[in-house]
Amino acid sequence: MGNDAHTPDAAASVDFEQVQSTEQFKELRKRHRSFVFPMAVAFLLWYFAYVLLADYAVEFMSTKVWGNINVGLILGLLQFVSTFAITGWYVSYSNRRLDPIAKEIRDEIEGHEFDKHGNRVSGVNK
């Protein structure tokens, strides 16, 4: 099974707790969580607000805006717009703020900087 995710690799003898406690990793985790958590809360609130409006504010949702197009349809289509926008935003955020630092940590691990057996070989792969 040549390309399994967990074939014995450079990560095999890594002290992950040590990696986890580095400032660099904490920064990565902070950047990831400080984006995805608020964003997840925001879009879920916006979605449930929409569901509740459709459920309990039928009159408001049925208000015609122009022609036969009513508030409900517009809000529904805005759900599409917000989904596309958040997707684009997340991708650009990951590319700028997450990927570079993740790659740095990965390179350090694979360069045996966190070897359990103490043979620290920094500077490899750089």
Place this chain on the structure above:
Amino acid sequence: MIGIAAAVDVAALKDTTLLNMGIFGIFVAVTMVIVLRASRNNKTAADYYAAGRSFTGSQNGTAIAGDYLSAASFLGITGAIAINGYDGFMYSIGFLVAWLVALLLVAELLRNTGKFTMADVLSFRLKQRPVRIAAAISTLAVCFFYLLAQMAGAGSLISLLLGISDWGGQALVIIVVGALMIMYVLIGGMKGTTWVQIIKAILLIAGAAVMTIWVLAIYGFNLSSLLGAAVETANNPAVLNPGLQYGKTETSKIDFMSLGLALVLGTAALPHVLMRFYTVPTAKEARKSVVWSIWLIGLFYLFTLVLGYGAAALVGAETIKGAPGGVNSAAPLLAFYLGGPLLLGFISAVAFATILAVVAGLTITAAASFAHDIYASVISKGKADADTEVKVARRTVVVIGVLAILGGILANGQNVAFLVALAFAVAASANLPTIVYSLFWRKFTTQGAVWSMYGGLGSAIILIIFSPVVSGGATSMIKDANFALFPLSNPGIVSIPLAFFLGWLGTTLDKNREDTAKQAEMEVRSLTGVGAEKAVDH
């Protein structure tokens, strides 16, 4: 406008049977050749389950769209909008917004920590055996509900095409369809299945695009006139407003919320969607695939709005309900109205391919889960070699296929989107809490995972059994009995919070602590992709 509705003569469909079968036969032959070619290189377990992790993000994204845009999306949503108006649109929105949960919280982290199945991730830092078994059982249950819906869709579609309206004939159709699908998976494995998904996704989106433009052209590309025509045919202005289906009583309003909750939280917990993230080489490709699929899926759901109201305006709800296949026949009937037998044949072949591909994806997920998580890891305690594992997977395919056929015969006649929403509810209850907790909550323990998974799965299934879906109503699976003690048709609003609560409670009451080194490893791997990214970085 009623005159136009009468233009769709359902009886005349029978005369086009030969043509339909011809188009359909060509499609089956072409895909079979592709599956055979793709499967030549299926050597290892990674090949069979994860297509050798050889797909690019955009290929995989298209395949995810193919997996996701099932009969529920095409036949189910179009039918729901055609008959219930705005309330049907809710499915489109829920099914799409749900992808943000997958994109932000699950896809990449999961790709970095797992191997083949959802259980790989869930059991990563917890006790292998209990968590793996629970995850495999919930995978099998979700796949079963999802398969049921696809089989019911296949039954509706073929019955419409062949004009079969008696129960026995439709059951026979489901059996034949099911057998054909089992063959695909047995031969093709994940690679063959992925190629079928890609082709089908392109055909489906293209077909829907053509019909959408056609419908819009009839109304001078004015959405407002299309909506006006739908109101006129239905003779009911309420089709444009929410509440036509779910606004009748307080109970049905709660049911609508329950549906909304299940839809938005279900996607990121569907085992066959999760498994797709393993067919790409890196987390970055996993992200790309989700982005790609969000665009494709979003576009498609915009089409369903036009198609649904188009069917309401041009075909009419009464004609749709009266046709063999009922509510699920809205899209094919619209195709027949627009482009006659040729377009009907094409659209039906595409719809059928959709079902075929989705069933293949589901079956392979269920089989992988059984062979990899239960057989290889638990029954033979890791001693089984890859060949035996794949052999077991293939046998599982047959068993699951047979079960799905039987379930599909029972569920025949129900709206496919509605049935799929049940699978979403089961997935969101059984899997999502454990996925989220194990990725983000350091203290989460085995007991929490096991309580949450069995509690969520059990409560969702029990509530479905005692719901109006199974008994007590005019459209229930078992019409002659009434044991519908639970008033809602979707269990999500009860079972999903319950599963989250049980995960928390089980962890809090657990005296055992999990291995902190494993937790560290999972967190570092999930965020950095170390180990999982090697092949590409160097």
